[in-house]
Amino acid sequence: MSEATEFERLRPLLFSIAYRILGSVTEAEDAVQETWLRFDASDERPASLKSYLAAIVTRVSIDVLRSARVRREEYVGEWLPEPLLDDPYSDPQQAAELADSLTTASLLLLERLSPLERAAFVLHEVFAFDFAAIAETLDRSEAACRQLAARARRHMDDGRTRLEADAREAEALTARFLSAMQDGDVEGMRSMLAADAVMPADGGGKAPVWGRGTWGADRMVEKLAQMAPAFIAAGCALEPQRINGRPGAIFRDRDGRVLSSWGFDVAGGVITAVRIVLNPDKLQHLGPVADAWTLLREAGSASPRDAQAEPPT
Structure with missing residues (x-):
C-alpha cells in the first residue's frame, strides 16, 4: 500500500479529530492537508501510522486553535461552529462518544477549554487513544494528560444541564x-x-x-x-x-x-x-x-x- 493510499485511508479520522478541536470545517481540512505535507516530507515511518498522523494533526490543530482564539475574541457578534452535515469517520465501539462530541452544544462546551484540555479530551474520551499516545502528542507526562482529560471531562459534564431527546x-x-x-x-x-x-x-x-x-x-x-x-x-x-x-x-x-x-x-x-x-x-x-x-x-x-x-x- 502506497503512502498516499495509507494516508487517504486515515483521512476521515484525521478530519474528525481536527474538526472537534477547531469547530471549523475549513480549518480542519487545512490541518489535514498540513499533516499530509509534514508526513510526505518526513523520512520517519512509524510503527503505528494512525497514532503518528493523529499526533501531527492534533499538534497542527492546537497551533491553529491558539491563533483562532485571538481572532474569536474580536469576532463580531455570536460565534458558532461551522455546520457539519456528515462526519466522515465512524467506529461502532465509539459511536456514542463520536455522536455526542459532534453536536453544536458539545462543540460550544469544548470552546471553554484550554487547547491542551480540548485535545486531551477529544483524543481520549472521543477517539479512545491511550494516555501514552496522548502524552507523546502533547509533550506532557501521562499523569499531566490524565489531569487535563479529567479536568476537561468535569467542565463538559458541568455544562450539560438537560437530558437530550432520542x-x-x-x-x-x-x-x-x-x-x-x-x-x-x-x-x-x-x-x-x-x-x-x-x-x-x-x-x-x-x-x-x-x-x-x-x-x-x-x-x-x-x-x-x-x-x-x-x-x-x-x-x-x-x-x-x-x-x-x-x-x-x-x-x-x-x-x-x-x-x-x-x-x-x-x-x-x-x-x-x-x-x-x-x-x-x-x-x-x-x-x-x-x-x-x-x-x-x-x-x-x-x-x-x-x-x-x-x-x-
Whole structure:
C-alpha cells in the first residue's frame, strides 16, 4: 500500500479529530492537508501510522486553535461552529462518544477549554487513544494528560444541564416546528419551545442578524413569525437536514443557494435552542452561498432596530 493510499485511508479520522478541536470545517481540512505535507516530507515511518498522523494533526490543530482564539475574541457578534452535515469517520465501539462530541452544544462546551484540555479530551474520551499516545502528542507526562482529560471531562459534564431527546422524538418535533414556522403558526411554535429557549445567530458581521441572539420563547416566536414567512414569500425554502448529528435545516434562496443553517437542540419534549449560522464564510463548504443582504431587502422582514439594514463597509 502506497503512502498516499495509507494516508487517504486515515483521512476521515484525521478530519474528525481536527474538526472537534477547531469547530471549523475549513480549518480542519487545512490541518489535514498540513499533516499530509509534514508526513510526505518526513523520512520517519512509524510503527503505528494512525497514532503518528493523529499526533501531527492534533499538534497542527492546537497551533491553529491558539491563533483562532485571538481572532474569536474580536469576532463580531455570536460565534458558532461551522455546520457539519456528515462526519466522515465512524467506529461502532465509539459511536456514542463520536455522536455526542459532534453536536453544536458539545462543540460550544469544548470552546471553554484550554487547547491542551480540548485535545486531551477529544483524543481520549472521543477517539479512545491511550494516555501514552496522548502524552507523546502533547509533550506532557501521562499523569499531566490524565489531569487535563479529567479536568476537561468535569467542565463538559458541568455544562450539560438537560437530558437530550432520542433521535426520532427530536426529528419529529423539529419537523413539526419547521412546518409551523413556514405557516406562521405562532401558537404552534410557542407550544414546542421551552420557556427559556435561545436562538443565537452567527453572522460574523457579514450577514444580517436579529440582534445578538434571541432569548426566551415569546421573543423567539415574535421574531420567527416576522421573519420566516417573509423569506419564504421571497422564494426561499427550508430543506430538512441533519446538522452536526442533530435535526436541523438549510435555508436556501430561490436559486438553491445557501442562506443559513439551522440546528435544533431538543430536551424534555421541547426545543431548547435554535442555532443559526449566517456568516457566509462558514457556509461555503455547503455549496454556493446566497446574498443575505439582497434577500433581506426583498423579504422586508426586519425593522431597523432589529437587524442591520446594509452590509458593513
